[in-house]
Amino acid sequence: MSDTARCVVVTGAGQGLGRSVAMAFAAQGDAVMVSDIDGARAASVADEIIAAGGTAASAPADVSSELDVIALADAAVSQLGVPRVWVNNAGLTRPAMLHKMEVDDFDLVLQVHTRGTFLGTREAARRMIAADVDGLIINVTSSAGLQGTIGQINYSAAKGAITAMTKSSAKELARRGIRVNAIAPVAATPMTEKLRVDEKLAGRFLDSIPLGRFGEPDEIAAAFTFLASDGGAYVTGQVLCVDGGLYMAS
Ligand SMILES: NC(=O)c1ccc[n+]([C@@H]2O[C@H](COP(=O)([O-])OP(=O)(O)OC[C@H]3O[C@@H](n4cnc5c(N)ncnc54)[C@H](O)[C@@H]3O)[C@@H](O)[C@H]2O)c1
Structure with missing residues (x-):
């Protein structure tokens, strides 16, 4: 690992968008801590990065578990250094019409996304503040959170x-030199497989996307590395929609 390699932590990086984000940071020379609730998948992405000449380590973590996220941050610091970029990407869906939705499926989705993002943000900020370094936290939101x-x-x-x-x-951490942004993607990943395979659903969804196609995970990942580049240094508190125009604020 070069002395200048930044430690970048990516949660939910065993497949899909998280995997592409981990690979994109690694390809530009960052040292990536690949994490996922599925430890074997995370380890295999880290192996892929190392085989390609990059620097990576892996750690299993359920982002909704406080102990797991603390352990993940500890592992990142001890193996790759203080995280300079932390990506809260892990996620899942449990769709159902609201009159049929079980309370457990409501709670689970909130636990993983909302509690998970809080815990990741807190642990990242704690390490960055303690080490007195600038940092960046990237959350992953969705047009669902902007327009329902x-x-x-x-x-x-x-x-x-x-x-x-x-x-x-973003408001709270700016004075500490920590930027926080979110990306709202539309990407061809395992999460959207059903939506892409079902012709009727896919047709209706693609009609609502001005660019008329799903994003490729690698082109979405480029927005993450942009935010972490010198060019992104003046961007904080923003939601960057990388979604083919699906959501446009009025
Ligand atoms: N794909 C899209 O079009 C789209 C659109 C909007 C938002 N998103 C968001 O992007 C992120 C990545 O989604 P994706 O499309 O790559 O999905 P995906 O299902 O392909 O990958 C999600 C990853 O998160 C992991 N994960 C699930 N629960 C976890 C937990 N509790 N702790 C740690 N890891 C966990 C899974 O094991 C999996 O590897 C998610 O936050 C998702 O909500 C995706």
Whole structure:
């Protein structure tokens, strides 16, 4: 590892968008802590990065567990250094029309996204503040949290909370040299597989996207590395929609 490699932590990086984000940071020379609730998948992404000549380590963590997230931050510091970038990406969905939604599915989605983002942000900020370094936290929200979606009141609530948490933590942490932003993607990942495979659903969804296609995880990942580049240094408290124009603020 070079002396200048930044430690970048990515949660939920065992597949999908998180995997692409981890690979993108590694490709530009950062040292990436790949984490996922599925430790084997995280380890295999870290192996892939190392095989390509990059620097990575892996750690299993359920982002809704305080102990797991503390252990993840400790592992990052001891193996790769104080995190300079922390990506709160882990997520899941449990869709159902609201009159049919079980309370456990409401709670689970809130726990993983909202509590998970809080815990990741807190542990990242604690390490950055203690080491007196500048840092960046990138959350992952969704158009669901900006405009709502049918059949996903749990996910919309969770992503709406993440949007608000991004702004709140950006205001609070700016004086510490820590920026906080969120990305709202649309990406072809395992999470959106059903939406892409079902012709009727896919057609309706693509009609609502001006660019008329799903984003590729790698092109979404480029927005994360932009925020972490010198060019992103004056950006904080923002939600960057990388979604083919699906959401446009009025
Ligand atoms: N794909 C899209 O179009 C889209 C749109 C808007 C927002 N998002 C958000 O982007 C992020 C990544 O989604 P994706 O499309 O890559 O999904 P994905 O299902 O392909 O990957 C999600 C990853 O998160 C992990 N994960 C789930 N629960 C976890 C937990 N409790 N702790 C740690 N890891 C956990 C999974 O194991 C998986 O590897 C999510 O926050 C998602 O809500 C995705």
